[in-house]
Amino acid sequence: MKQATFSIWRGDxxxxxxxxxxxxxxxGMVVLDAVHQxxxxxxNDLACRWNCKAGKCGSCSxxxxxxxxxxxxxxxxxxxxEKPVTIEPxxxxxxxxxxxxxxxxxxxxxxxxxxxKPRPPDAPDGSWRMAQDDIDRVQExxxxxxxxxxxxxxxxxxxxxxxxxxxxxRFLVYVAALEMHPLDTEDRLAELKEAHGVxxxxxxxxxxxxxxxxxxxxxxxxxxxxxxVVDEFxxxxxxxxxxxxxxxx
Numbered sequence: 479m480k481q482a483t484f485s486i487w488r489g490d491x492x493x494x495x496x497x498x499x500x501x502x503x504x505x506g507m508v509v510l511d512a513v514h515q516x517x518x519x520x521x522n523d524l525a526c527r528w529n530c531k532a533g534k535c536g537s538c539s540x541x542x543x544x545x546x547x548x549x550x551x552x553x554x555x556x557x558x559x560e561k562p563v564t565i566e567p568x569x570x571x572x573x574x575x576x577x578x579x580x581x582x583x584x585x586x587x588x589x590x591x592x593x594x595k596p597r598p599p600d601a602p603d604g605s606w607r608m609a610q611d612d613i614d615r616v617q618e619x620x621x622x623x624x625x626x627x628x629x630x631x632x633x634x635x636x637x638x639x640x641x642x643x644x645x646x647x648r649f650l651v652y653v654a655a656l657e658m659h660p661l662d663t664e665d666r667l668a669e670l671k672e673a674h675g676v677x678x679x680x681x682x683x684x685x686x687x688x689x690x691x692x693x694x695x696x697x698x699x700x701x702x703x704x705x706x707v708v709d710e711f712x713x714x715x716x717x718x719x720x721x722x723x724x725x726x727x
């Protein structure tokens with residue numbers, strides 16, 4: 479057993495500062511263990527959101543040494559403990575207190591996205607026929623635990639605060655899961671182009687890097703959505719066809 483120093487952000491929307499805590503650490507501990515230990519022995523009022531401690535609820539998102547991570551999945555033996563470990567709240571969302579941020583904006587965004595609209599059944603028994611490849615394609619997106627680390631690391635939200643114009647990588651993944659679903663018939667391309675702001679993403683792949691579920695957010699979700707928007711609105715041949723074809727009144 480040895481001691482390590484943790485520099486934890488303490489404060490609220492009005493202001494605050496990092497405060498150092500020394501605590502004993504041992505093999506097998508994760509950052510959340512250290513935070514709980516500090517809560518129990520030194521800072522009973524330290525605000526920290528968590529739930530499952532198994533990397534499946536997405537509640538304990540924070541920035542550890544400047545990188546968005548889940549505290550319950552960040553092992554101390556993977557960090558340089560010879561210097562203080564910094565723990566601070568996510569920067570893309572309003573601060574509530576200490577390590578807790580208000581992520582309610584994300585749930586409001588989800589309500590703006592057009593819902594799943596299935597095509598009519600095509601089998602005699604009232605079910606649907608689907609190719610396995612089409613099903614497999616969208617299964618990856620269902621692994622999302624809504625930790626919002628991808629939202630936090632995205633510079634469009636984190637640095638430029640385009641919350642009113644851009645839905646962020648988590649919800650582009652959600653749209654991709656709907657758009658690529660073999661049964662869905664809804665058209666969301668106009669919303670992707672305008673209200674959802676897919677054009678703001680410059681595919682740096684930082685969201686893919688921080689995803690704890692290893693979802694290939696950029697390559698498998700965002701880029702295909704961008705391609706669909708380009709094909710629909712910027713393809714010169716399609717634009718010419720729309721111009722020449724007779725309008726129906």
